[in-house]
Amino acid sequence: MDFDLESYVAGMLKDIRERGIEAVREYSKKFDNYDGPFRVTEEEFEEAVERIPEKDREIIVRTVERLWEYHERQMERERLFLKNGSLYGLIYRPIRRIGIYVPGGKPLPSTLMMVAVPAKIAGVKEIAVTIPPKEGKVNPYVLYVAELLGIDEVYKLGGVQAIGAMAYGVGMEKVDKIFGPGNKFVNEAKRQVFGVVGIDSLAGPSxxxxxxxxxxxxxxxxxxxxxxxxxxxxxxxxxxxxxxxxxxxxxxxxxxxxxxxxxxxxxxxxxxxxxxxxxxxxxxxxxxxxxxxxxxxxxxxxxxxxxxxxxxxxxxxxxxxxxxxxFSGVLTVRDFLKPISIAQVSREEFLAERELGLRLAEIEGMVFHRRSMEVRK
Ligand SMILES: NC(=O)c1ccc[n+]([C@@H]2O[C@H](COP(=O)([O-])OP(=O)(O)OC[C@H]3O[C@@H](n4cnc5c(N)ncnc54)[C@H](O)[C@@H]3O)[C@@H](O)[C@H]2O)c1
Ligand SMILES: N[C@H](CO)Cc1c[nH]c[nH+]1
Ligand SMILES: [Zn+2]
The missing domain is CATH 3.40.50.1980 (Nitrogenase molybdenum iron protein domain)
Incomplete structure (x- = not known):
């Protein structure tokens, strides 16, 4: 019988929902040979960062600068216009708390730069990062990039258990949206938690x-x-x-x-x-x-x-x-922003145009919708 990825991952996520940290611990032990503690400590940060040679620090800083320059042009500004004394438009607000999955088979510090730079440009306040540990440790370059970008919340978690932990808030505060690529297990887990949290895209095997x-x-x-x-x-x-x-x-x-x-x-x-x-x-x-x-x-x-x-x-x-x-595209600064529509309508415009709403409410059989528009003088 063919391996059914969808039910396999669904089973793991259900288990994480029901048993929480115990399930996360067991899967982490099984797939990454590590059962906690999961959050990287300050000492681990310091130790890792000290190990990065000066030359490599420069390489990373220059790369981050290039990414920043490219992405800051994508920042959305308010788009407002006036019509008949009314104000209409869109304003943007950053997502408050995000999770970034950093792949760990071959640890990819470049992926952390790719996600964290546009997140910072967008103004995201809280960022939790997960990466599968190797022998209980996180790749030092990933920790260096995190520190450089002001991220101190990093968890030694990979695969479905990392996605489940971020989506359901197991062993950490739940995030609002999960970003970052991963293998077929990670990608399927992201697909399945969509709705509980947002996801960036289905960024699977290259x-x-x-x-x-x-x-x-x-x-x-x-x-x-x-x-x-x-x-x-x-x-x-x-x-x-x-x-x-x-x-x-x-x-x-x-x-x-x-x-x-x-x-x-x-x-x-x-x-x-x-x-x-x-x-x-x-x-x-x-x-x-x-x-x-x-x-x-x-x-x-x-x-x-x-x-x-x-x-x-x-x-x-x-x-x-x-x-x-x-049906989707490259990660951009916009993925970290929520457009919010905004309007302030003038009395003149409201009264001149409300017949449209009154009739549409009638067509839809929405009595109280009609009333809300009708009651205004
Ligand atoms: N599309 C993109 O934008 C993009 C960018 C960078 C990398 N990638 C892709 O990301 C992927 C990274 O994959 P990776 O494997 O190196 O790292 P990964 O971190 O995505 O996956 C490793 C994790 O998978 C889990 N896992 C492994 N075998 C499992 C099993 N049998 N059952 C359940 N869980 C299991 C483990 O928990 C492990 O921690 C690559 O395919 C790469 O091509 C894509
Ligand atoms: N090629 C990958 C995107 O599919 C990204 C990457 C990171 N490191 C090396 N390559
Ligand atoms: Zn590549």
Missing amino acids: EIAVIADKTAEKDYVLADLLSQLEHGKDSKAWLLTTSKELADYCSRDGIEVVLCESLEECAEKANEIAPEHLEIITERPMELVDLIENAGAIYLGPYTPVPAADYFLGVNHVLPTGGAAK
């Missing part, structure tokens, strides 16, 4: 698709395809090409190669896949962009490989996978 023609440097294309397969056995790589030579060169384990008649056909295939990342390495890459409907991120030309975007370009690397790019 993927890359490359559209390339005969002008592409073969070694660049192959290296890029292999880069995302490095994330793990669930990762995927597709080459969509019009070049038979390139197709043969990249025919390796784990890479799905599709030989197409034209670049338009490559674009069509890319839209069907809706990959997390789409590289276009062709003679005139920009010409294909108009044909792309579904992709988490599009990187053009020979000098925009996915790993550069994973680390230092400044763009965000938290992206939808598994076809979710058909």
Whole structure:
């Protein structure tokens, strides 16, 4: 019988809801060989941070600066307008408390930067971070990034138990929204807790698709395809090409190669896949962009490989996978903000336009709705 991921994860989440910290402890022991205490102490922070060489601190600070510069342009401002003496618009408020899941199979400090920077720009006040421990410890680079960004609430928790703990408030205060990518267990757990908390997107195992023609440097294309397969056995790589030579060169384990008649056909295939990342390495890459409907991120030309975007370009690397790019997109500052509609209507406009509301209330059979509008003089 096939493994049923949905019921497997549902069972774990139910257990965490019902038995709380005991269940979290047992799953953590089983999958990460650690049963607490879960919150990273001040001493552990200090010890880890001291271990980071000066050169690496500089690398991290410069990377954070690049991310900050890119993301601060996304900050939403109030959008208000006046019409007939009335005020209308949207105002924005940050989510109060969020959880960030940092993947830990290969610990990814870069992912903490990718989520925490836009969260800080948006003005999120409280951030709890979870990461699976290794031998009871958290990766020191993750703790350094946390400290640099003013985050002191870090938990040694991974997988479904981390998502359950953040969503149901087990061993910590419940969060309002969970961010961050993870493996198929993490991704499914996020999908299932949606509604109890918000989630950013279904950011699961990494993927890359490359559209390339005969002008592409073969070694660049192959290296890029292999880069995302490095994330793990669930990762995927597709080459969509019009070049038979390139197709043969990249025919390796784990890479799905599709030989197409034209670049338009490559674009069509890319839209069907809706990959997390789409590289276009062709003679005139920009010409294909108009044909792309579904992709988490599009990187053009020979000098925009996915790993550069994973680390230092400044763009965000938290992206939808598994076809979710058909209905969602890259993580942005907006994901940390709640738009609130606002209006203050003038008497003149209200009286002039209320017949619309009165009749619509009648159509819907809403007597008290009608009354609320009618009663005003
Ligand atoms: N889409 C994106 O934006 C993006 C960004 C970065 C990383 N990623 C992806 O994140 C993933 C990280 O995966 P990872 O495995 O390295 O780390 P992870 O932290 O997501 O998963 C590790 C956890 O999975 C749990 N787990 C492992 N086996 C289990 C089992 N059989 N049953 C229940 N729980 C189990 C354990 O608790 C462990 O702590 C990779 O697939 C990577 O490609 C995606
Ligand atoms: N490629 C990942 C997004 O799918 C992000 C990442 C982090 N570290 C290395 N790569
Ligand atoms: Zn990567």
